[in-house]
Amino acid sequence: xxxxxxxxxxxxxxxxxxxxxxxxxxxxxxxxxxxxxxxxxxxxxxxxxxxxxxxxxxxxxxxxxxxxxxxxxxxxxxxxxxxxxxxxxxxxxxxxxxxxxxxxxxxxxxxxxxxxxxxxxxxxxxxxxxxxxxxxxxxxxxxxxxxxxxxxxxxxxxxxxxxxxxxxxxxxxxxxxxxxxxxxxxxxxxxxxxxxxxxxxxxxxxxxxxxxxxxxxxxxxxxxxxxxxxxxxxxxxxxxxxxxxxxxxxxxxxxxxxxxxxxxxxxxxxxxxxxxxxxxxxxxxxxxxxxxxxxxxxxxxxxxxxxxxxxxxxxxxxxxxxxxxxxxxxxxxxxxxxxxxxxxxxxxxxxxxxxxxxxxxxxxxxxxxxxxxxxxxxxxxxxxxxxxxxxxxxxxxxxxxxxxxxxxxxxxxxxxxxxxxxxxxxxxxxxxxxxxxxxxxxxxxxxxxxxxxxxxxxxxxxxxxxxxxxxxxxxxxxxxxxxxxxxxxxxxxxxxxxxxxxxxxxxxxxxxxxxxxxxxxxxxxxxxxxxxxxxxxxxxxxxxxxxxxxxxxxxxxxxxxxxxxxxxxxxxxxxxxxxxxxxxxxxxxxxxxxxxxxxxxxxxxxxxxxxxxxxxxxxxxxxxxxxxxxxxxxxxxxxxxxx
Amino acid sequence: xxxxxxxxxxxxxxxxxxxxxxxxxxxxxxxxxxxxxxxxxxxxxxxxxxxxxxxxxxxxxxxxxxxxxxxxxxxxxxxxxxxxxxxxxxxxxxxxxxxxxxxxxxxxxxxxxxxxxxxxxxxxxxxxxxxxxxxxxxxxxxxxxxxxxxxxxxxxxxxxxxxxxxxxxxxxxxxxxxxxxx
Amino acid sequence: xxxxxxxxxxxxxxxxxxxxxxxxxxxxxxxxxxxxxxxxxxxxxxxxxxxxxxxxxxxxxxxxxxxxxxxxxxxxxxxxxxxxxxxxxxxxxxxxxxxxxxxx
Numbered sequence: 001x002x003x004x005x006x007x008x009x010x011x012x013x014x015x016x017x018x019x020x021x022x023x024x025x026x027x028x029x030x031x032x033x034x035x036x037x038x039x040x041x042x043x044x045x046x047x048x049x050x051x052x053x054x055x056x057x058x059x060x061x062x063x064x065x066x067x068x069x070x071x072x073x074x075x076x077x078x079x080x081x082x083x084x085x086x087x088x089x090x091x092x093x094x095x096x097x098x099x100x101x102x103x104x105x106x107x108x109x110x111x112x113x114x115x116x117x118x119x120x121x122x123x124x125x126x127x128x129x130x131x132x133x134x135x136x137x138x139x140x141x142x143x144x145x146x147x148x149x150x151x152x153x154x155x156x157x158x159x160x161x162x163x164x165x166x167x168x169x170x171x172x173x174x175x176x177x178x179x180x181x182x183x184x185x186x187x188x189x190x191x192x193x194x195x196x197x198x199x200x201x202x203x204x205x206x207x208x209x210x211x212x213x214x215x216x217x218x219x220x221x222x223x224x225x226x227x228x229x230x231x232x233x234x235x236x237x238x239x240x241x242x243x244x245x246x247x248x249x250x251x252x253x254x255x256x257x258x259x260x261x262x263x264x265x266x267x268x269x270x271x272x273x274x275x276x277x278x279x280x281x282x283x284x285x286x287x288x289x290x291x292x293x294x295x296x297x298x299x300x301x302x303x304x305x306x307x308x309x310x311x312x313x314x315x316x317x318x319x320x321x322x323x324x325x326x327x328x329x330x331x332x333x334x335x336x337x338x339x340x341x342x343x344x345x346x347x348x349x350x351x352x353x354x355x356x357x358x359x360x361x362x363x364x365x366x367x368x369x370x371x372x373x374x375x376x377x378x379x380x381x382x383x384x385x386x387x388x389x390x391x392x393x394x395x396x397x398x399x400x401x402x403x404x405x406x407x408x409x410x411x412x413x414x415x416x417x418x419x420x421x422x423x424x425x426x427x428x429x430x431x432x433x434x435x436x437x438x439x440x441x442x443x444x445x446x447x448x449x450x451x452x453x454x455x456x457x458x459x460x461x462x463x464x465x466x467x468x469x470x471x472x473x474x475x476x477x478x479x480x481x482x483x484x485x486x487x488x489x490x491x492x493x494x495x496x497x498x499x500x501x502x503x504x505x506x507x508x509x510x511x512x513x514x515x516x517x518x519x520x521x522x523x524x525x526x527x528x529x530x531x532x533x534x535x536x537x538x539x540x541x542x543x544x545x546x547x548x549x550x551x552x553x554x555x556x557x558x559x560x561x562x563x564x565x566x567x568x569x570x571x572x573x574x575x576x577x578x579x580x581x582x583x584x585x586x587x588x589x590x591x592x593x594x595x596x597x598x599x600x601x602x603x604x605x606x607x608x609x610x611x612x613x614x615x616x617x618x619x620x621x622x623x624x625x626x627x628x629x630x631x632x633x634x635x636x637x638x639x640x641x642x643x
Numbered sequence: 644x645x646x647x648x649x650x651x652x653x654x655x656x657x658x659x660x661x662x663x664x665x666x667x668x669x670x671x672x673x674x675x676x677x678x679x680x681x682x683x684x685x686x687x688x689x690x691x692x693x694x695x696x697x698x699x700x701x702x703x704x705x706x707x708x709x710x711x712x713x714x715x716x717x718x719x720x721x722x723x724x725x726x727x728x729x730x731x732x733x734x735x736x737x738x739x740x741x742x743x744x745x746x747x748x749x750x751x752x753x754x755x756x757x758x759x760x761x762x763x764x765x766x767x768x769x770x771x772x773x774x775x776x777x778x779x780x781x782x783x784x785x786x787x788x789x790x791x792x793x794x795x796x797x798x799x800x801x802x803x804x805x806x807x808x809x810x811x812x813x814x815x816x817x818x819x820x821x822x823x824x825x
Numbered sequence: 826x827x828x829x830x831x832x833x834x835x836x837x838x839x840x841x842x843x844x845x846x847x848x849x850x851x852x853x854x855x856x857x858x859x860x861x862x863x864x865x866x867x868x869x870x871x872x873x874x875x876x877x878x879x880x881x882x883x884x885x886x887x888x889x890x891x892x893x894x895x896x897x898x899x900x901x902x903x904x905x906x907x908x909x910x911x912x913x914x915x916x917x918x919x920x921x922x923x924x925x926x927x928x929x
Contacts, residue, residue, distance in 0.1 A: 618928030620921055625738055625850050632745045639752070648828050655837045662841055662864055666848030671857060678860045681841075685867050688837070692878055697891050701870075704895050709863060709902045716906045717856055720913055728920070730851040738850035746843040750836060758831050764882040773892075776885055785889050792896050799900035807907040809914075 004071040007089055010047050010099060011138035013040045014106075017131040025124025033124035034117075037131055038110040044138070045103040048096075055096045056504050066509040068092040068208055070144055085205055088144035093505040094288050094361060098141035101368045102278050106134045108485040109273040112376050115479035116269055116383060126166060130273070133159035137278050141285060146195050147205050149286070153191070153250070156279050157184050163274060164266040176262035183259040187249020194242030197235055198293075201225035207289065215292045233299060240300035244287060244307075251283030252334045253341060254311040258567055260334055264326035268379030271326060276333050276375050277368035284340045284364060291357060291507060295349035308341025309443050314564070316450035320457070321550075321561040324388045325378045328458050329371070332414070335451060336367050339444065343429040346436035347507060354507030356436070358514070359428030362501040366421035369496055370413040373489040377407040380478050380486065381462055390458065394465035394542070402483050404463050406490035411459045413493045415452035415528045418521075421497035427521050428502070428514065445524050452531030460539035651691060658684035669726045671717055679710045694768050834875040841868035855909045855919045859902065866898045 017040040025033040055069075073088035110130060117126055136155035143149040158181075165177030199205050202213040202221040213221040214236070228235040245256075252260040263275050274280070287294060287304060294300055312335045319331035340360045347356025380403045385393055397404040413422035426448060433441040502514035538546045550557045559565065615626070658681055665677035682705045689698035777785050841864055848861025870891045877887020909919055916923050 613929045616927065616929045618925030620924070621734065621850050625734070625741065628745070628846065628850075629741055632741065632748065636748065645828070651829050651833070655833075658837060659840055659844070662844045665864065666844055666852065666857075666861055671854060674857055674860060678863065681864060682867065685871060688834075688871060689874060692834075692874060694874055694878070694888055694891075697870075697874060697888060697895075700892060700895055704899050705863070705867075708899055712902060712906060713856060713860060716909065719910070720856070720919055727852075727854055727857070730853055735851050738847055742843045742847050742850075745846075746839060749839050749843075753832055753835050753839065758880070766878045766882045768885065768888060773885065773888065777889070783884065783886070788889075788893060792893055795897065796900050799904050803903050803907040806904070807910045 004051070004069065004089075004091065006047065007051060007071045007091070007142070010044045010051075010103065011135050011142065013044050014131040014135040014138070016040070018128050018135060021124050021128035021131060025128055026122070029124055031118075031123055033127045034110070034114045037127035038107070038114065040131065041103060041107045041110050041134060044134070045100075045107045048099040048103045051091070052096050052100050055091060056093075066093050066504070066511075070208070073144065083199070083204060085147045086145050087148055088206075089142045090144035090207060091142075093509070094285065095141045097361065097365060097505060098285060099138055101365060102134065102137045102141065105277045105368055105372050106130070106137075106273055108372065108376070108489055109269045111481055112272070112379065112485045113267075113269045115481035116379055117267065118479070122166075126163075126267070129159060129162045129166070130270075133163060133274060133279075137282075140282060144207055145205050146199065146207060146210065149289075150188075150191065150195060153188065153246070153282065156282065157181060157188070157250075160184075160263070160274050160279055163270040164263050166266055166270065170265065172262075173265040176259070176265040180259040180263050183256055184249045187246050187256050190242040190249075191246020194239045194244075194246065197239035197242065198225075201228075201235060201239070211290070211292045215296060234297075236293075236297050237299045240290070240294055240297055241303055243290065244283075244300065244304055247283030247286040248307060249283070250286075251280050251337050251341065252311075253283070253307050253338065254314050255566065257311065257315070257334055258570055261327045261330045261563070264324070264330050268326065268375060268382060271329075272372040272375035272379065275330065276371040280333060280337055281340070281364050281368075284337060284344065284360065287341070287344050288357065288361060291344065291347075292349055294344075295347070295507070301345050303345075305342045305345025305437075305440060308338045308343075308345055309440055310338070311335070312338025312342065312447045313443055313450075314338075316447045316454065318560055318563050319454045320450065321557065323390050325381065325390055325393075325458065325462070326375075326388060328390075328454060329374055329378060332374075332451065332455065333371060335447060336363070336371065336414070339426070339429055339447070340364055340367070342440060342444070343432055346433050346440060350508045351510070352512070354512070355428060355502075355514075356432035357507035358502045358505055358512060359425060359432050361505045362428055363422075363425035365499070365501060366413065366425045366493070366496050369489055369492045370410040370420075370422060373406055373410040373486065373493055374414070376482075376486055376489070377403050377410065380482055383478055383482070390461040393462045395463070395467040397463040400478075402486055403478075406486040407459060407463070409490045409493055411455045414455050415532060416448055416524060417452075417528055417532075418525065419494075419497065421493055421495070423521070423525070424497035424516075425501075426524065427516065430524055431517065431520060434520070445527055448524055449527035449531040452528040453535050456532045456535035457539050460535060464540050466542045647691065651688075654684055654687050654691060658688065669729070671721070671727055672714075675710060675714050675717060678713070679706060682706050682710065693766050696768060696770050696773060831875055831879040834871065834879075838868040838871040838875065841865075841871070853920050853922060855912070855921050856906075858921065859905050859909070862905075863898065863902065866894060870894055 017037055021029065021033045021037060025036075029036060055066075069091040071089040071091055073086050076085050076087050078084040110127070113126065113130070117123055120126060133156065136152050136159050140149055140152035140156055143152055161177045161181040164180055165173050167173045195205075198210060198214070201224055202210045204210050204213065213219050214225065216222060222236075225236045225239070226234045230238055233241075247253075249256040260275060260280070264271055266274075294304065315331040315335035315338065319328050319335065322328045322331065340363050343356045343360035343363065345356070347354055347360070349357075380400060381393065381396060382388055384396065384400060387393065409420065413420035416423045416426040418424075430441065430444055430448075433444050500514070503511035506512045538549070562568075661677050661680040661684060665674050665681055668674050668677065682701065686698040686701040686706070689695070689701060776783060777789055780786050845861045845864030845868060848864065849858055852858050852861060873887040873890045873894070875887075877884070881887070912924060913919050
């Protein structure tokens with residue numbers, strides 16, 4: 001539909017901003033780059049909101065079912081008459097929701113960074129990278145073709161790499177950016193193979209056609225893909241599981257989660273944007289995009305469910321022991337994404353059974369607000385206290401009132417206390433889990449309790465606990481540009497729960513009526529309140545109770561504190577096994593055989609040339625002799641041989 | 644075996660022996676004299692062939708001019724009594740081999756060519772005819788090469804003077820000026 | 826005279842030519858190289874006259890060529906001596922092995 005073609009501006013404005021700021025920002029614009037970046041994102045946000053309004057309220061529905069609208073499409077690479085990579089923009093409920101989220105959170109982060117990153121030498125570069133990331137993420141959610149989403153997937157990975165490694169003088173930051181990129185790249189290998197499998201059997205790369213071919217049970221593509229098996233599972237399962245592996249890498253699901261805690265080496269606004277609200281939900285978005293196909297294959301759904309649930313529980317347990325603010329928030333993110341993932345896993349397609357899908361997307365929506373609020377608040381705290389460690393913080397509520405209140409609102413939201421937004425989205429998820437599997441429901445409720453516990457542990461340790469000793473050179477709470485996003489996001493966190501998401505976003509497009517089941521919600525809320533009270537008892541004032549509990553758990557506490565030694569296992573595998581058995585021989589071959597061959601050719605040429613050089617002796621009579629010999633030789637040749 | 648044949652063989656042997664000695668002897672003055680003998684032998688060959696004018700020109704210019712010039716330059720540049728250094732062994736062997744091979748090859752070609760019956764017409768070379776033809780502009784006239792050769796002689800004279808001229812170094816003059824002012 | 830065919834004379838001139846070449850390749854003194862060059866030119870002269878006499882007795886072209894060659898040989902010998910004198914001034918030797926500035 002061509003009259004939606006202004007949608008192309010939404011990702012292209014940040015892209016233009018990236019080029020301008022990247023090429024000219026450092027020299028010509030300097031601190032004005034922040035304003036340029038913020039302004040372009042502001043326009044993208046306005047456009048996204050306008051499109052959302054148009055789509056959800058005016059034009060999107062046909063027969064009260066939301067349609068997938070292809071806004072633009074052009075053929076890029078044609079492989080065969082009916083297989084081609086097209087570049088296009090797809091509008092459907094989740095992509096419209098995502099562009100609103102991405103551009104809005106990006107706007108908040110841009111405004112916050114005006115104050116947080118003030119004084120940085122590479123200020124313009126930072127904004128250029130932020131614009132690149134925003135462009136990549138917007139392109140990812142608007143992709144109409146599975147290969148196009150892969151292209152933007154990689155672009156997002158690159159932007160994340162650039163932003164994590166922003167403080168490149170710190171070796172830990174460089175190592176963290178490398179780790180993030182390599183782990184996600186490794187997962188993307190699975191993603192690519194999954195794409196190829198799905199594309200091979202369905203004969204197309206376009207999302208709409210692919211879903212259509214692989215979900216209608218009579219279509220030849222579906223019959224072929226589900227009958228071909230490999231190691232006992234059908235190719236459909238393999239394709240979907242491999243695609244899910246790619247999503248799991250990006251979304252930091254167990255066991256590909258190792259990069260997310262280390263990614264906190266980047267600047268805090270970057271963590272707010274990328275590692276809380278937008279990039280890490282790309283995996284969830286991918287599964288949601290391919291949800292009709294996923295929902296047919298029960299094995300794949302089981303895997304999604306269990307990976308999500310396990311990641312949620314694992315992260316919540318580890319977060320209880322971490323002492324770095326940002327790492328607690330990182331594990332909290334992993335846990336919440338686990339929630340979104342298993343919610344998709346337990347959902348079915350269509351009608352009431354698709355509640356899990358709606359809950360997952362609703363949670364994605366609300367999580368974006370409160371998690372980025374938490375991270376920005378943490379950024380403000382770090383800005384004041386120059387320290388990430390909660391053991392050194394405390395009593396900040398007296399110095400930073402705005403941050404205190406908004407942080408509290410976000411913690412209440414994430415704990416699932418009504419009437420804040422987290423309660424509504426978690427309720428949908430728990431309801432879907434309850435209808436599907438009681439075990440998953442039990443894990444989910446327990447994890448919710450743990451979530452409330454560790455979040456309030458964090459809250460009390462920062463803002464209550466002990467009194468704060470002011471740093472000599474510390475400044476106040478932060479500039480206005482740092483407070484405004486906190487306030488705006490706080491307001492959104494309070495009211496986002498009241499948005500009737502289920503009438504917009506459902507698994508099959510038809511609106512769903514949702515209702516609050518008070519009796520059902522009582523138990524999870526009770527678990528959350530228990531967690532909050534436990535955290536208050538242990539952490540509100542400075543005391544020994546938490547230390548006593550920790551020492552009584554002894555060995556187990558240590559294992560959890562070291563994040564179950566997963567990082568060490570990975571290091572062992574890569575260093576001892578892969579590097580030694582594959583890396584070193586390959587390096588030896590490269591250095592001695594490949595380079596040796598080239599060097600041999602070079603030295604041989606040199607030796608030959610030294611030999612030839614001696615012919616030029618400078619002696620005229622030698623030259624005359626060669627000349628004469630040549631004449632006789634040529635004469636003999638011509639007369640006798642070439643008659 | 645008429646007398647002219649025998650005379651021809653004697654003259655040829657004389658030429659070749661003198662030439663060989665000219666290129667192999669180690670004393671430079673002797674080499675010049677052997678060259679002189681070779682040139683005289685060539686003049687004798689010309690006499691035998693009936694072109695007396697060329698023989699006379701050969702004796703006057705080659706023997707009387709060029710060899711004298713060479714002897715003068717020998718005196719100017721070195722002690723002519725000493726022995727010259729021997730040539731490099733490698734070089735003399737290789738060049739001898741190459742040249743013998745070349746000579747055999749060339750002579751084989753010449754032999755195989757088949758020049759046909761010798762024309763029995765007598766060969767009359769009258770000096771007046773040479774003179775007339777040298778300056779004639781008609782067919783078979785050589786006036787143009789004659790003029791060109793005269794220009795060439797002029798050019799070579801000028802060239803010799805320029806090449807062999809001693810150029811006074813400029814610094815001497817400048818130094819003299821400098822010291823004059825002090 | 827009738828028994829001496831042209832190939833006999835050509836033998837002499839060819840032998841003289843190659844002897845002159847030997848002198849050119851082997852002699853270290855520049856003046857002796859010049860002498861060898863004169864031998865070569867002489868052999869060419871003999872050739873021209875022989876061809877004129879045996880093949881084209883009606884014309885005089887070979888004779889004229891011989892005259893011109895003698896003239897040019899004289900000019901060239903003079904120039905060669907001038908060059909040798911010049912080279913002697915800069916190298917203080919007329920050994921041709923010493924003039925090897927064209928070496929790599």
